[in-house]
Amino acid sequence: MKNEKDLSIINCIATALLAYFFTVPVHELFHLLTYYAYGDKGQWFSAGAVQSMGLIDYHSLPIFQRILATGGSASILNAIIGILLCVILLKTRMGAMTRLFLTQLMGGHLSVGIGYFMIGGFFSAGDWGTVFSYLADTPEVIITLRIVLSIVGGGGIVAVFFILNHMSYYFIENADDKSERLGVAFKLHLLMLIVGYPVGMIVTVLSPAVESGELNIALGLLYNMMWIPFFWGFMFTGVMHTLPPRKSRFLYKLPGKPQWSLLAAGMILILIDIIVFGPGIQLN
Helix, strand or coil: CCCCCCHHHHHHHHHHHHHHCHHHHHHHHHHHHHHHCCCCCCCCCCCCEEECCCCCHHHHCCCHHHHHHHHHHHHHHHHHHHHHHHHHHHHHCCCHHHHHHHHHHHHHHHHHHHHHHHHHHCCHHHHHHHHHHCCCHHHHHHHHHHHHHHHHHHHHHHHHHHHHHHHHCCCCCCCHHHHHHHHHHHHHHHHHHHHHHHHHHHHHHCCCCHHHCCCCCHHHHHHHHHHHHHHHHHHHHHHHCCCCCCCCCCCCCCCEEECHHHHHHHHHHHHHHHHCCCCCCEEC
């Protein structure tokens, strides 16, 4: 058994594919469900954007509900899910494969949720740029929101770097071994960036929002920069050896026996995301 080849990278690729699928398309699903919750309908659904029918007067809604209904709900829900997963990972013992997947899923939801806060606050772009367009009659609310989003988004995204770094050490037996740290950090974090950024750009190019002029390649490059915490999670752990814990609460080993069915499931879902959800599904 000791001589058995470590193929944990196969499982890490599989869980990265699954974590991506259950982060970004789910983000767009949150938008769609919000439209229906407020009495609107979806015109089309894609992996990169969702278009509503615009059947209700959003300006008639109270300010907070207008923020949620016009685009703010999805990133808020992503951030909440990411925080809940972080608490679960810190407090709960679980199987190594489950922890691997939930760590990547947590990072995905935090990156997308807080990433959109940052993009909205600093650049008035993305979902929050849409929100601001519906708040044009209340400029003081826009200014306040941009300040809050900039602080929460900028500070939060840096906090995600440290959270991902901390989560690495649940899979590292000898924190002084740089090769072990690099191996775990690459499989656990950098693979999410390697999967997330190109898939995100592909679905951006395919999105019907590009044809309608609501989205372009430059914005796609900006939006997909939200995956950058996985790069710094890799750097903090593998290269910089940042804040290693004195003792990990639970210690795991990245599962080395390949789960080929899991990999197949991840690949199928990503292909569905690109081929089906990329160009979009007409709803009405």
